[in-house]
Amino acid sequence: MDKNIPYKIYLSEDELPKQWYNVRADMKIKPAPLLDPATGKPVTLDQMSGIFCRELAKQEFDNDTPYIDIPAEILDFYKMYRPAPLVRAYFLEKALGTPAKIYYKFEGNNTSGSHKLNSAIAQAYYAKKQGLKGVTTETGAGQWGTALSMACSYFGLDCKVYMVKVSYEQKPFRREVMRTYGADVTPSPSDTTEVGRKILAEFPGTTGSLGCAISEAVETAVNTEGYRYVLGSVLSQVLLHQSIIGLETMAACDKYGIKPDIIIGCAGGGSNLGGLISPFMGRKLRGEADYRFIAVEPSSCPSLTRGKYAYDFCDTGKVCPLQKMYTLGSGFIPSANHAGGLRYHGMSAVLSEQYDEGLMEARSVEQTSVFEAATQFARIEGTLPAPESSHAIRVAIDEALKCKETGEEKTILFGLTGTGYFDMVAYQKYNDGVMMDYIPTDDELAKSFAKLPKI
Numbered sequence: 001m002d003k004n005i006p007y008k009i010y011l012s013e014d015e016l017p018k019q020w021y022n023v024r025a026d027m028k029i030k031p032a033p034l035l036d037p038a039t040g041k042p043v044t045l046d047q048m049s050g051i052f053c054r055e056l057a058k059q060e061f062d063n064d065t066p067y068i069d070i071p072a073e074i075l076d077f078y079k080m081y082r083p084a085p086l087v088r089a090y091f092l093e094k095a096l097g098t099p100a101k102i103y104y105k106f107e108g109n110n111t112s113g114s115h116k117l118n119s120a121i122a123q124a125y126y127a128k129k130q131g132l133k134g135v136t137t138e139t140g141a142g143q144w145g146t147a148l149s150m151a152c153s154y155f156g157l158d159c160k161v162y163m164v165k166v167s168y169e170q171k172p173f174r175r176e177v178m179r180t181y182g183a184d185v186t187p188s189p190s191d192t193t194e195v196g197r198k199i200l201a202e203f204p205g206t207t208g209s210l211g212c213a214i215s216e217a218v219e220t221a222v223n224t225e226g227y228r229y230v231l232g233s234v235l236s237q238v239l240l241h242q243s244i245i246g247l248e249t250m251a252a253c254d255k256y257g258i259k260p261d262i263i264i265g266c267a268g269g270g271s272n273l274g275g276l277i278s279p280f281m282g283r284k285l286r287g288e289a290d291y292r293f294i295a296v297e298p299s300s301c302p303s304l305t306r307g308k309y310a311y312d313f314c315d316t317g318k319v320c321p322l323q324k325m326y327t328l329g330s331g332f333i334p335s336a337n338h339a340g341g342l343r344y345h346g347m348s349a350v351l352s353e354q355y356d357e358g359l360m361e362a363r364s365v366e367q368t369s370v371f372e373a374a375t376q377f378a379r380i381e382g383t384l385p386a387p388e389s390s391h392a393i394r395v396a397i398d399e400a401l402k403c404k405e406t407g408e409e410k411t412i413l414f415g416l417t418g419t420g421y422f423d424m425v426a427y428q429k430y431n432d433g434v435m436m437d438y439i440p441t442d443d444e445l446a447k448s449f450a451k452l453p454k455i
C-alpha cells in the first residue's frame with residue numbers, strides 16, 4: 001500500500017464541500033426546456049411549482065448559477081453520514097493482476113444504503129421550509145423511498161410512497177424500514193388514484209412499473225392540500241444535490257494528487273453518475289483537464305446505448321412535463337431484472353445532452369456478468385455491492401483487464417452507490433444458476449419508439 005495516501009480517504013469536516021455544483025452553467029448547449037404536453041410550450045415556474053416545491057422548481061430551471069450554497073441544516077444532516085470514503089481497491093487490483101489503479105467512492109454508509117439520501121434530505125428541507133405538510137413519491141427497488149422516509153422523519157414531514165407492486169411484495173423488509181421511519185407505503189398500481197384505477201382496469205394483475213407509480217404519486221400530490229411531489233433521480237435538481245459525491249471525490253483526489261483517467265458509474269435515471277462526474281465534467285468543459293466518462297446500463301433497459309434522443313413523457317400516466325432525453329419510450333416496461341434502480345425508460349436531460357455531444361460514453365452489460373463482478377468484488381474487497389452499483393464494478397474490472405493487456409497504468413475511478421443487503425433474492429438466483437439475461441429486440445424497441453409524442 002502507498003504510504004503517502006490513506007487506504008480510505010476521508011475528508012475532514014472543514015474540507016467538506018459547502019456548495020453544490022451545477023454543471024449546466026458550464027455546458028455550451030443547455031438541456032432542452034421541459035414542455036407542457038397540452039400546449040407544447042415550455043413549462044413555467046408557476047406550473048412547476050404546482051407539482052414541485054418552489055425552490056426545487058427554481059433549481060430545475062437554473063442553467064446559469066455554477067455554485068449554490070448548501071443550507072446549514074442540510075450540511076448538518078450530511079455530517080451524520082458524510083464524508084463518504086474514497087477507497088483504493090488494492091485487493092481487487094492484486095487479484096486481477098492489473099497495473100491499473102482502481103478507486104471507488106462508497107455511498108452505502110447510511111441506513112438507506114445508497115446515495116439517494118443526498119438528494120432526499122435536500123428535497124425534504126425545501127418542502128419543510130415552504131411550510132408544506134408532506135410529500136409524495138414513487139419507489140421502485142425501494143432505496144429512494146427509504147431515503148426519503150428518513151429525510152421526512154428528520155424534518156417532521158408526512159411521506160406517502162407508491163411502491164411498485166412487485167417490489168412491495170418481494171422486498172417486505174425495505175417496506176418495513178420505510179414504515180419504521182413513519183412513511184405511508186401503498187403498492188402501485190392502487191385503487192387510491194384515478195390513474196391507478198385506470199391502469200388496473202386496463203392491465204388487471206399487473207405488478208406495476210416506476211412510470212405508473214410516478215403518475216399515482218403526482219396525482220396524489222396535486223390533489224392533497226399542502227403536499228408536493230418529489231422525485232429521486234432524472235431531474236437536474238437531483239443531479240445538483242448529488243454533486244456532493246463528485247465534489248468530495250475531487251477534493252480527495254486533488255489533495256493526494258490522484259488523477260483519474262476513466263470515471264465510471266451505473267446509470268438508471270443518471271443521478272449518481274451525474275453527481276460523481278459533474279465537477280470533473282466541468283473541468284473538461286472549461287478545457288482544464290480531460291477524462292473519459294462511462295455510463296453503464298443494463299442490457300435489458302438500454303436507454304443511452306439503444307434509445308432515441310427525443311421529447312418523451314417521464315411517466316406512464318403522461319401527467320408529467322415532456323423532457324428531451326435519451327429514452328426507450330414511456331410505454332416501455334423493461335423485462336424483470338434485478339437491478340431495480342436501473343429500470344427507467346429515460347435518462348437525465350443533462351447527461352443525455354453530454355452523451356449526445358460525445359462528452360461521455362455508454363455501455364450496456366448483461367446481468368449475469370454483473371453478478372459475476374458483484375460476487376468477485378464482495379469476496380475480494382469485502383463490501384456486498386448493490387446490483388445497480390455492480391454495473392459500474394463490471395466495467396471497472398473490464399477496463400482494468402484491458403490495462404493488463406496493454407500494460408497501461410491508468411487510474412480508474414468508479415461510484416459504488418450502495419449495498420446489496422436487500423437484494424438477496426437476486427443473489428440467490430445467481431447463486432442457484434437460474435438468473436436470466438433479457439435483451440429487448442429491435443422490434444420491441446421500434447414499437448415503443450412509434451409511440452413517442454410527436455413534437
Ligand SMILES: *Cc1c(COP(=O)(O)O)cnc(C)c1O
Binds near residue numbers: 232268269
Ligand atoms: C437508485 C440507485 C441507482 C440508480 O439511480 P441513478 O439515479 O441512476 O443514480 C444506482 N445505485 C443504487 C444503489 C440506487 O439505489
